[in-house]
Amino acid sequence: MEAANYDILVIGGGNAAMAAAISAARLGVQRILVLEAAPPHLRGGNSRHTRNFRCMHTTPLETMPETYPEEEYWEDLLRVTGGQTNEQLARMAIRKSEGTYEWMKAQGVRFQPALGGTLQLSRTAAFYLGGGKALLNAYYRTAQKLGIEVKYEAVVTEVDIKDGRFNGATYTYKGDTHKVSSRSVVFAAGGFESNFEWLEKEWGPPAKNFLCRGTKYNMGACLRMLLDKGAKAIGDPTQGHMVAIDARAPKWDGGISTRVDAVSFGIVVNKNGQRFYDEGEDFWPKRYAIWGRLVAGQPDQIGFVIVDNKSVGRFMPPVFPPIGAKSLEELAGKLELDPAALRSTVDEFNKAVKPGTFDITVLDDCHTEGLKVNKTHWARTIEEPPFYSYPVRPGVTFTYLGVTVNDKSQIIMNDGKPATNMVAAGEIMAGNVLGKGYLAGIGMTIGAVFGRIAGEEAARQVKN
Ligand SMILES: Cc1cc2nc3c(=O)[nH]c(=O)nc-3n(C[C@H](O)[C@H](O)[C@H](O)COP(=O)(O)OP(=O)(O)OC[C@H]3O[C@@H](n4cnc5c(N)ncnc54)[C@H](O)[C@@H]3O)c2cc1C
Structure with missing residues (x-):
C-alpha cells in the first residue's frame, strides 16, 4: 500500500495537537495532516471538557485582575509536586504561559472573567468564553483557514520508528487501514486514562470501579508504542489526577x-x-x-x-x-x-x-x-x-506516565539522545512537569506551550 506523504503528521486532536499544527502552519509548512481518533462532534479529547488555563501575568490582563508572577506560579507548582518536576521545563512553561493568552486570542479564542463557584481561580487562570469546546472550535476554524488537513475517526495503530527516527504510521478509518509518512511527527495523543485494562494493570482490580472523566479515545496506544520503541519513559504509571x-x-x-x-x-x-x-x-x-x-x-x-x-x-x-x-x-x-x-x-x-x-x-x-x-x-x-x-x-482525569522531552519538545530516547524527527506535547509528556499532584489549569498550559514549541520544532526539522 502506497503511503500518503506529508511534511508534518500530528497525532491527536486536542489543545496540544492543534497548537502544534497551527504553529507549524504559521511558519509556512504546507502539508500538515492531523489524525484525530474521535468523530467531529467528539473531537478535541479532554481539552473539550476544560474551562481555563493557568496563566502567569506580570500586569493585569483584560479578564484577569492583579498579577500572577513567575515565582508565585513556580512555588505553587513546587508545593503540589513536592519537587517532582523538571525545573527548566516547568519554568519555561510558566514563562511562556504569559504570551499564550495573546497567542490563543490570535487563533480566535475569546476569554471571559473567571466563573465563580467552589474553585476560585480568577487571578491565576484564564477562562475561555464558551469553555473548551469553543476553544477547540476556534482552533479548528483557524486550522481550516491555514489549509491544515484533519482526518476524523482516524486511529493510529502502528508507528514505524527505527533508531529514533519516525518513518511512518498506520491508522484505521472506518474499518480500512491506511499508511502515512511524514518528515516530522508530533505526538499529542494524550495519556492512557480511557484504557481500563491498562489502568487495572497499574492500580490493580480497584481500577474496575474507576470512572474516566474525559474522552474515551485516550487509550494510550501512541504512548505504549513510543515506550516500546525506545522513547525514555517519565512519570509514575500509578500517578494521575483523580x-x-x-x-x-x-x-x-x-x-x-x-x-x-x-x-x-x-x-x-x-x-x-x-x-x-x-x-x-x-x-x-x-x-x-x-x-x-x-x-x-x-x-x-x-x-x-x-x-x-x-x-x-x-x-x-x-x-x-x-x-x-x-x-x-x-x-x-x-x-x-x-x-x-x-x-x-x-x-x-x-x-x-x-x-x-x-x-x-x-x-x-x-x-x-x-x-x-x-x-x-x-x-x-x-x-x-x-x-x-x-x-x-x-x-480519573488524566495519567502522568509519559515520554521524556527536552526544551524543544523533542522526544528523548533511551540512549539519552533526542529523536531525529519526533516531538511530543500535552498529556503524553505532562509527567516532565507534573511528577505528582496537580495545579488547577496547568494541564492546558502544558498542552499549549509545548504544543507551540513542538510545532515550531517540527517546522524547523521540515525546513532543514
Ligand atoms: C473533565 C475535565 C476537566 C478539565 N478541566 C481542565 C481545565 O479547566 N484546565 C486545565 O488546564 N486542564 C483541565 N483538564 C485537563 C486537560 O483536559 C488536559 O490536561 C488537556 O486537555 C490535555 O491536552 P492534550 O491535547 O494533551 O490531550 P487531549 O485534549 O486529551 O487530546 C488527545 C487527543 O488525542 C486523540 N487520540 C488519542 N489516541 C489517538 C490515536 N491512537 N490516534 C489518533 N488520535 C488519538 C484523542 O482523540 C484526542 O483528540 C480537565 C480534564 C477533564 C477530563
Whole structure:
C-alpha cells in the first residue's frame, strides 16, 4: 500500500495537537495532516471538557485582575509536586504561559472573567468564553483557514520508528487501514486514562470501579508504542489526577458537571458507614484532587457524602440530584448501607463537634475532638432533616506516565539522545512537569506551550 506523504503528521486532536499544527502552519509548512481518533462532534479529547488555563501575568490582563508572577506560579507548582518536576521545563512553561493568552486570542479564542463557584481561580487562570469546546472550535476554524488537513475517526495503530527516527504510521478509518509518512511527527495523543485494562494493570482490580472523566479515545496506544520503541519513559504509571465524582456518572465523558463539591460541608462514609478522612482538612480547591484516591482506597471504591438540610444551596451541585430522605435510617436504606452503622457514625460525629463560627471562606474554628478521624474545620452536626447524599467514585482525569522531552519538545530516547524527527506535547509528556499532584489549569498550559514549541520544532526539522 502506497503511503500518503506529508511534511508534518500530528497525532491527536486536542489543545496540544492543534497548537502544534497551527504553529507549524504559521511558519509556512504546507502539508500538515492531523489524525484525530474521535468523530467531529467528539473531537478535541479532554481539552473539550476544560474551562481555563493557568496563566502567569506580570500586569493585569483584560479578564484577569492583579498579577500572577513567575515565582508565585513556580512555588505553587513546587508545593503540589513536592519537587517532582523538571525545573527548566516547568519554568519555561510558566514563562511562556504569559504570551499564550495573546497567542490563543490570535487563533480566535475569546476569554471571559473567571466563573465563580467552589474553585476560585480568577487571578491565576484564564477562562475561555464558551469553555473548551469553543476553544477547540476556534482552533479548528483557524486550522481550516491555514489549509491544515484533519482526518476524523482516524486511529493510529502502528508507528514505524527505527533508531529514533519516525518513518511512518498506520491508522484505521472506518474499518480500512491506511499508511502515512511524514518528515516530522508530533505526538499529542494524550495519556492512557480511557484504557481500563491498562489502568487495572497499574492500580490493580480497584481500577474496575474507576470512572474516566474525559474522552474515551485516550487509550494510550501512541504512548505504549513510543515506550516500546525506545522513547525514555517519565512519570509514575500509578500517578494521575483523580477526583471524587458522582458514582452515577457515565464510564467516560461525564466532564466537569459530575464533580461533587459537598465534601467540606458534611461527612464522607464508606460502604461500611464509617468515616475515613478529615473532610475539613483544607480549602476545597486545595483538597478536591485527593478525594479520588481516598475513595479508591475504600472497599468497593465507593463513598457517600452525607449532608443535612442546612448545607443545601451552599455548594455547587453536580448534575445529578442528591438522594434525600427524612431520616438517616431511610437514607441508609436508599444507599444500601447498614442503618445502625450510619446512625452510630453520625451520632458519634455530632457528639464530637465543638461549637464555633461556621465560615466556609476561612479555615474556621468548627471542628471535632476525640474522634479517630477528626474533622478540623467546618464541622457542624448532621441532625436537620431532610438528609442528603451523593455517592462518589474515583474519577480519573488524566495519567502522568509519559515520554521524556527536552526544551524543544523533542522526544528523548533511551540512549539519552533526542529523536531525529519526533516531538511530543500535552498529556503524553505532562509527567516532565507534573511528577505528582496537580495545579488547577496547568494541564492546558502544558498542552499549549509545548504544543507551540513542538510545532515550531517540527517546522524547523521540515525546513532543514
Ligand atoms: C473533565 C475535565 C476537566 C478539565 N478541566 C481542565 C481545565 O479547566 N484546565 C486545565 O488546564 N486542564 C483541565 N483538564 C485537563 C486537560 O483536559 C488536559 O490536561 C488537556 O486537555 C490535555 O491536552 P492534550 O491535547 O494533551 O490531550 P487531549 O485534549 O486529551 O487530546 C488527545 C487527543 O488525542 C486523540 N487520540 C488519542 N489516541 C489517538 C490515536 N491512537 N490516534 C489518533 N488520535 C488519538 C484523542 O482523540 C484526542 O483528540 C480537565 C480534564 C477533564 C477530563
